[in-house]
Amino acid sequence: MAFKPSAKRKALEENVEPNITPIMNLMVVLIPMLLSVAQFVQLSLLEYLPPPIEDVASEGGGGGEGGSGPALMDLLVNVGDNGFEVSLFGDNKGENFRVIPKLPDGSYDFDGLHAELVRIKTQIVGQPIDVQETEDPRTGKTVRREIFKYEDANKMNVAAKGDIPWQFIVHVLDAARDYEDENGAKKPLFPSPLLGQIQ
Amino acid sequence: MAFAPSKRRRLKVQREATVSLNSMMDMMTIILLFLLKSYSTTGALIKPAIPNLPKSTVQTEPKRVLGLILSEQGLFHDVEGEQKPLVTAVDELASEEELIMPSLEAFLLDRQELDRQLGKKVTEEMTLQAADNIPYSWILKVVQTAASVDFIKFDFVVIKTTEGA
Numbered sequence: 376m377a378f379k380p381s382a383k384r385k386a387l388e389e390n391v392e393p394n395i396t397p398i399m400n401l402m403v404v405l406i407p408m409l410l411s412v413a414q415f416v417q418l419s420l421l422e423y424l425p426p427p428i429e430d431v432a433s434e435g436g437g438g439g440e441g442g443s444g445p446a447l448m449d450l451l452v453n454v455g456d457n458g459f460e461v462s463l464f465g466d467n468k469g470e471n472f473r474v475i476p477k478l479p480d481g482s483y484d485f486d487g488l489h490a491e492l493v494r495i496k497t498q499i500v501g502q503p504i505d506v507q508e509t510e511d512p513r514t515g516k517t518v519r520r521e522i523f524k525y526e527d528a529n530k531m532n533v534a535a536k537g538d539i540p541w542q543f544i545v546h547v548l549d550a551a552r553d554y555e556d557e558n559g560a561k562k563p564l565f566p567s568p569l570l571g572q573i574q
Numbered sequence: 575m576a577f578a579p580s581k582r583r584r585l586k587v588q589r590e591a592t593v594s595l596n597s598m599m600d601m602m603t604i605i606l607l608f609l610l611k612s613y614s615t616t617g618a619l620i621k622p623a624i625p626n627l628p629k630s631t632v633q634t635e636p637k638r639v640l641g642l643i644l645s646e647q648g649l650f651h652d653v654e655g656e657q658k659p660l661v662t663a664v665d666e667l668a669s670e671e672e673l674i675m676p677s678l679e680a681f682l683l684d685r686q687e688l689d690r691q692l693g694k695k696v697t698e699e700m701t702l703q704a705a706d707n708i709p710y711s712w713i714l715k716v717v718q719t720a721a722s723v724d725f726i727k728f729d730f731v732v733i734k735t736t737e738g739a
Contacts, residue, residue, distance in 0.1 A: 395595055402602040409609035417734040418622065420634040420701070425721050425728070537670075537711025541704050542628040544713070545732060549631045572714055 421548065426569060448525040450495065450565065452488070453573060454535035454547060459488045463499065483543065489550040489564075492531075496554070496564055500528045531565035534573045544570070622731070623652055628706035630732035639729070640685060640697050644704040644712060649678065652703065667712045678719045686723065699727040 453460040463471040475487040503521035511518050523529075531551050535544060551565045623643045641652030642661065649667060650658035662677045682697075689696045700720060704713060717728055 392592065395599060398599070399595070399602070402606060406602065406605055406609065409606070418627075418731055419630065419632050419734045421630055421632045421730040421732050422634060423717070423728040423730065424726065425717060535710050537709055537714070539710045540707050541710055541713055542706035544710055545628040545630050545706075545730070552632065570714060570717065572711060 421545065423568070423570070446525050447527050448500065448530075449527065449532070450530065451532045451534065452492075452547060452551070454483070454533070454539055454543065455573075456536075458484065459491075459547075461488070461491050461495070463495065483546070485546050485550045488547065489554070492551050492564055493554045500525060529563065529565055530567045530569060532569045532571060534571045536573050622733075623650075623658070623703050624705050626705045626707060627703060627731060627733050629735040631735060632732060633734065634729075640700045642700055642702050642716070644702060644708055644716060646705065646708060649716065651681070652701070667715060668709075670711075673715060673718050674722055675715055675719045678716065679723060682720055682723045682725065696724075698725055699729065700725060701729045701731060703731040 448463055449465050451460075451462045451465075453462070458474060458476040461473045461475065466472045473491060475484050475491060478484050500523050503523050505522035507520045507522060508517055509520050510516070533544065533547055533551075535547075548568055551568065552563070553561050553566070554564050556562050624645050643650040643652050643658060644667075646664070648660050648664050649662035651661050652658060661681045662675050666675050666677060686696045702713075702716065720728070
């Protein structure tokens with residue numbers, strides 16, 4: 376029987392659900408794999424190269440400019456109970472010895488330490504007098520080495536009591552790693568620390 | 575027989591309930607994009623074995639060498655798996671009598687001997703995950719002991735942070 380168009384049976388459109396099972400399979404595999412290698416906490420490395428034992432044995436207090444050996448700055452940062460003590464040329468008083476006291480809240484003044492180290496680097500060490508390319512005997516790589524008027528211009532001795540938490544020493548090393556000059560460029564400060572202990 | 579409309583048999587149509595997976599797909603896509611963004615090969619090399627690593631501004635990327643973990647419970651060898659072998663106990667770490675720790679010295683010498691037997695380059699570098707609150711003297715003892723058996727480089731694992739202590 377012919378019906379008028381408006382009364383004609385109309386085939387209902389089927390709702391076709393897309394088959395997303397393969398996509399779900401992919402998600403179920405990928406997500407656990409990526410979760411296992413995801414880094415929610417960024418890690419980095421703080422490199423420390425202790426001096427070779429023969430270097431430690433041959434160093435014998437050549438601090439200052441009046442000694443017979445090459446000029447040594449002998450920068451020492453003591454982490455004391457009352458704050459930081461920064462010493463040059465082995466002095467424990469005078470213009471080459473500074474105490475950076477703790478802040479009023481009892482915490483160490485790392486910003487003050489950083490400022491003092493920048494002052495030493497810019498005013499006492501000064502600009503490099505020469506540049507040399509040498510091979511590091513330990514790693515075998517060629518390194519570009521700036522020569523300063525003091526042979527130990529990049530070195531800093533850090534001494535602290537044995538019960539100081541490790542985080543404080545890490546902060547001291549951070550304060551001594553690099554600084555920004557007047558042009559905003561990052562330059563190394565004292566990137567070669569030597570860790571020691573106050574007895 | 576015609577029944578009143580209220581008494582007419584009503585044909586109940588059984589329908590199957592379908593679960594809409596659209597929302598789950600949206601969630602999975604967002605999670606996948608986030609994980610892809612934070613994908614890191616270094617994350618597979620070193621995972622923080624202790625939660626309280628110190629924070630530092632240094633930017634050097636981690637790499638995998640001989641790994642040790644120094645926590646309040648002692649010094650452990652960082653190997654895959656739940657159980658980390660103890661290398662040095664707390665008593666030896668805290669002792670003020672000796673700077674060189676015999677247990678650690680023996681462990682490192684064994685490791686170097688193994689490298690020689692396998693024909694590999696003798697290990698001279700170690701990665702140390704040290705908790706932020708452990709005494710500084712423990713760090714010095716580990717470094718001194720390792721340096722006495724010709725370890726020349728120490729990489730302390732830290733959590734990257736922005737400027738400022």
